[in-house]
Amino acid sequence: MQIPLQPLLMLPRSVKRRVLVLVDATLVVASLMLACALHWESLAPLVDPGLWQTSIVVALVSLVLFHWLGLYRVVIRYMSHTTVATVGMAVLLSSLVAKAASQWLGVVLALPVVLIYGLLLLLGLGGVRFLLRELYLLSQRLKRRPVVIYGAGAAGCELVAALRHGSEYEPVAFVDDWRGLDGALVEGLRVYQPVRLAALVEEYRAAMVLLAIPSAPRCRRREILQRLSALSVPVKTIPGSADVIAGRARISELRDVALEDLLGREPVPPFPDLLAANIEGKTVMVTGAGGSIGSELCRQIIAQRPVAVLLVDSCEYALYAIEHELSQHPAVGDEGIRVRPFLVSVQQPDALRAIFTAFPVDTVYHAAAYKHVPLVECNLVEGLRNNVFGTLTLARAALAAGVESFVLISTDKAVRPTNVMGASKRLTELICQAFAQQQSRTCFSMVRFGNVLGSSGSVVPLFRQQIERGGPVAVTHPDITRYFMTIPEAAQLVIQAGAMATGGEVFVLDMGEPVRIRDLAINMIRLSGLEVKDEAHPDGDIEIVYTGLRPGEKLFEELLIGGEVKETRHHRIMTSREMFWEWPRLEAYLQELQQALTAIDYPRLRQLLLVAPLDYCPEGGATPRWEEVMRAVS
Structure with missing residues (x-):
């Protein structure tokens, strides 16, 4: 059903204003005549x-006052409580005009008549406007899609107001x-209570x-999302309160549910002294600065007021993007922090x-580093050369320059690796461990962690693309x-871990x-x-297919090789000293590895x-089989 209001809505604003002026004039005259009839309980005044x-004079003067008060500048569809105050003032002035005009024209209008007139006019002026507003909203409501809002607090109320002024969604109920x-x-x-949610969605x-x-804390959001996932209804969320307060987002900006909410992991406030220890007042270099972790490290570093941030990356666009972003940071202009990109x-x-x-x-x-497991598996020579010997080259240059702290970003795939990428990262750990044991001028440490959300090659955006494609x-x-x-939590913890290093720790x-990836896919x-779509739901929408483990991929990842594990002052950072080769033995091994890389000798x-x-x-x-790799390359 469509409300036949569209022709009126399409009229020019000047025409709408003239129509409203004519309606108001009629209301003034009708209210005054009806007030007299009600007071005298007779229709005789209607022929006086x-x-x-008097009514015509009051109407003309009232229209001038209404215009002066701005009553005709109000857009009816966006009326608010201020409009009610304006209508009230307009009625008060019109009542005073009615009393003055009656005395001037010699017509007796008792005070009760004026009061009744004011009440009738208030109902008329306000009623017409709110009726038009409701008709407009109803006409829009019929074209919108109904939505249920989970959360009846201040954010929910603000969201309702925003949606009602929009054209896409119509809020129909709250759940809290x-x-x-x-x-x-x-x-x-x-x-309604959450137990009614399924019935509300259907109703x-x-x-x-x-x-x-x-x-709400993430653990609470996770509980709610797990409950909602059983309904198979689209779920979106509003920005976090910090983004809204900081002006980075509006409450009406609907977003896909973040994977952080599905994981339910609460962020931990950092230790300010650890964040600043290796950064404040110092020159900091970040390699891989354009990557997922590297770029977030740069953002966190710039907030700790270093003297300079040196961005090193071999990808031109990634380096340009992070340099451009950091150059816009207020601290760069206000405190003179130097940002230097190096390709x-x-x-x-x-x-x-x-x-x-x-x-x-x-x-x-x-x-x-090269981190994509199947790609490095198929390009193991370049993977080893970049990850292992790139780290060796950088570590030697840092040692020669007398760098105070060298923090290696490692990976859980370095633990009992089944792929070349993991093996190469474990080798980089061995290099840093050997250098840490050999000297004390530069403090070498390693930070090992698993997957980060939203990184390049992450499964989450890939799943979203596949879902959108059907x-x-x-x-x-x-x-x-x-x-x-x-990513922000990982970068923050990396900085804090590096600040606690004494040399050689992992x-x-x-x-x-x-997280089981299958469960993640189902929830998304x-x-x-x-x-x-599966055997239990043959009429489902999207099927999950299993493609088999990729080259070098493990079912389960680990974070520790062994050895003594100790807690640190930060409860989300542990430390371990693991077995390694001393530098002379490792140096001889690396020379052999370099020779095999130069010769592209896969068996070696x-x-x-x-x-x-x-x-x-x-x-x-x-x-x-390595023979297949050799055949593919040759």
């Missing part, structure tokens, strides 16, 4: 020429956990559930020496699990509970309003990776 003359609100009316909508045919709980590979010793010579670097965060969603194995952490970040499908490379203290076990994963 003096009263008609607090029993004190059960059955109450908030913004004209009834509040109103809700197109979506909107989460309006920006300040350099960590495999270039001369270029690195030139940078260390030009800038007295105090701290290095080494995040540059599936199928590809999962490698039904039982595969991974640890996840947000810091391991607490990643929380591992259901929170998109779709159903998983395999043998060298197996004899090093890496616990490398390619048979543990789905690594292809």
Whole structure:
């Protein structure tokens, strides 16, 4: 059903204003005549020429006053409580005009008549405007999709107001956990308990559930999302309260549910002294500065007031993007922090020496590496050359320059690796451990953690793309699990771990509970309003297919190799000292590895990776036969 209001809505604003003026004039005359009839309980005043003359004069003067008060500048569809005050003032002035005009024209209007006139005019002026507003909203409401709002607090009320002025969604009900609100009316909508949610979605045919709980802890949001995932209705959320307060987002900006909410992991406030220890007042270098972790490290570093931040990356666009972003940071202009981009590979010793010579670097965060497991598996020569010998080149340059602190960003795939990428990262750990044991001028440390949300190659955006395309969603194995952490939290913990280093430690970040990737895919499908297509639901929307483990991929990741694990002052950072080779033995090994890389000798490379203290076990994963790799390259 369509309300026939569209022709009126399409009229020019000047025409709408003239129509409203004519309606108001009629209301003034009708209110005054009706007030007299009600007071005298007779229709005789309606034929009194003096009263008609008075009514016309009152109407003309009132219209001038209404215009002066701005009553015709108000856009009816956006009326608020201020409009009510304006209408009240207009009625008061019009009542005074009626009393004055009656005395001037010699018509007797008793005070009760004036009071009744004021009440009738208030009802008329306000009623017409609110009736038009409700008709407009109703006409829009019929074109909108009904939504249920979870959270009847201040954010929910603000969201209702924003949605009602929009053209997409119509809020139909609130759901809130607090029993004190059960059955109450908030913004004209009834509040229900969460147990009624499924029935509400079916009753109103809700197109979506909107989460309006920006300040709720993540563990609570996780509980709610797990409950919502069973409904197979699309779920969106409003920005967090911090983003709204800071002006980075509006309450009406609906967003997809963040994976952080599905994980339910609460952020931990950092230790300010640890964040600043290796950064404040110092020159800091970040390699891989354009990558997921490297760019977030740069953002956190710039907030700690360093003297300079040196950005090193071999990808031109990534380097441009992070340099441009940091150059807009207020601290760069206000405090004169220097930001210098260097389009350099960590495999270039001369270029690195030139940078260390030009800038007295105090701290290095080494995040540059090839991290994509299947790609490195198929390009193992370049993977080893970049990850292992790039780190060796950078570490030697840092030692020669007298850098105070060198922090290596490692990975959980370095623990008992089944792939070349993990083996290469374990080798970089051995290099830093050997250098830490050999000297004391530069403090070498390593920080090991698992997957980060939203990084390049992350499974989450890939799943979203597959869901948007209508599936199928590809999962490698039904039982595969991974640890996840947000990029900001990982970068923050890396900085704090490096500040606690004394030399040679492997810091391991607490990643929380591992997540089964299949469950993650199911939740993402259901929170998109779709159903998983399987044997139990043959009419579902999106199928999950299992593609098999990729080359070098493990079912489960680990974070510790062994040895004594100790707690630190930060409860999400542990430390361990693990077995390594001293530098003379490692140096001889690296020379052999370099020779095998130069000769592209795959059998020798395999043998060298197996004899090093890496616990490398390619048979543990789905690594292809090395003969196939050799044939592919040749």
